Amino acid sequence: MTGAAVLFPVLLFSTMDAANRLTAFDCAAPLPNLRIAALWWFPAVALAFVYLFIIRRYYTGKVNVS
Amino acid sequence: MIAAVGPLWSWHEVWLVGTGGVTAMAFPRLMTVGFSGYYLALFLILWCVILRGVSMEVGGHMDDRLLQTGWDAVFAGSNVLLAVLFGAALGNVVRGVPLTPEGTFHLTFFTHFRTGGAVDLLDRYTLLMAPFCVLMLTAHGATYLTMRTEGAVHHWAQRLTRWLWLATIPAFTSISLLTGLLRPELLRGLVFRPVAWVPLSVTLVSVWALVSGLRWRLERRAFLGSTFLLLVCS
Numbered sequence: 001m002t003g004a005a006v007l008f009p010v011l012l013f014s015t016m017d018a019a020n021r022l023t024a025f026d027c028a029a030p031l032p033n034l035r036i037a038a039l040w041w042f043p044a045v046a047l048a049f050v051y052l053f054i055i056r057r058y059y060t061g062k063v064n065v066s
Numbered sequence: 067m068i069a070a071v072g073p074l075w076s077w078h079e080v081w082l083v084g085t086g087g088v089t090a091m092a093f094p095r096l097m098t099v100g101f102s103g104y105y106l107a108l109f110l111i112l113w114c115v116i117l118r119g120v121s122m123e124v125g126g127h128m129d130d131r132l133l134q135t136g137w138d139a140v141f142a143g144s145n146v147l148l149a150v151l152f153g154a155a156l157g158n159v160v161r162g163v164p165l166t167p168e169g170t171f172h173l174t175f176f177t178h179f180r181t182g183g184a185v186d187l188l189d190r191y192t193l194l195m196a197p198f199c200v201l202m203l204t205a206h207g208a209t210y211l212t213m214r215t216e217g218a219v220h221h222w223a224q225r226l227t228r229w230l231w232l233a234t235i236p237a238f239t240s241i242s243l244l245t246g247l248l249r250p251e252l253l254r255g256l257v258f259r260p261v262a263w264v265p266l267s268v269t270l271v272s273v274w275a276l277v278s279g280l281r282w283r284l285e286r287r288a289f290l291g292s293t294f295l296l297l298v299c300s
Contacts, residue, residue, distance in 0.1 A: 001265050001298050003252065020167055
């Protein structure tokens, strides 16, 4: 995460020639696609966290192998 | 240990697949270039993930002691190899890859071990990054075990956690120095980019939470500190 914040917009460096590196602007999907993706991404993340909380409640406590 | 991980392993793999999917959606060119160039490493990662899941699900249903031991060994081996591969992958991303003007690259296991020019998956930098990642992830796992277990496993994990986190201090210092030499833009960015100060602050708070959690045996605090430390250091 720190690396992404520090190195933005570079996503992948090139060891052959610095000009060949890939940046976020080179690789990004078109804006309409990103807008559509934003619509499903938030519900999907919410679902993932709901799953986590359900598991956490169901398997709460410590494990003791006696 | 497997009982402590419980059903969380499938939740972790949801995030792994989800992260890959989101990256492919947001940066399709990066994924096409990356998937073909890193094919060998991704193939190994996929096999490790499969073996990890199968060993947990199948091994738990074995009555035969020999087969149980075998699947436990597969579980341990696949997890260690995954940590090594993720460490090598992180090292590859930081070091860079031999991208051509067409935007493609290809990596085999190793040729020379230099960090410039036509590099491969393993070189002197990634060979140091991989065991560092294994150490960090092992320390994180031991911290998790102290939170989720009691009895003999808890006491064993508690002793192991302190030694592992102590060992990460010189390892982290060495890796940071090497990374700064290899990629000086990282250090410059940390100093001159205000957006980088946010994860830097989270790092400091995470270290405080981890150290105080280990010191005062506040296991949940130590685990949360460890989690956020891994998150921002990646």
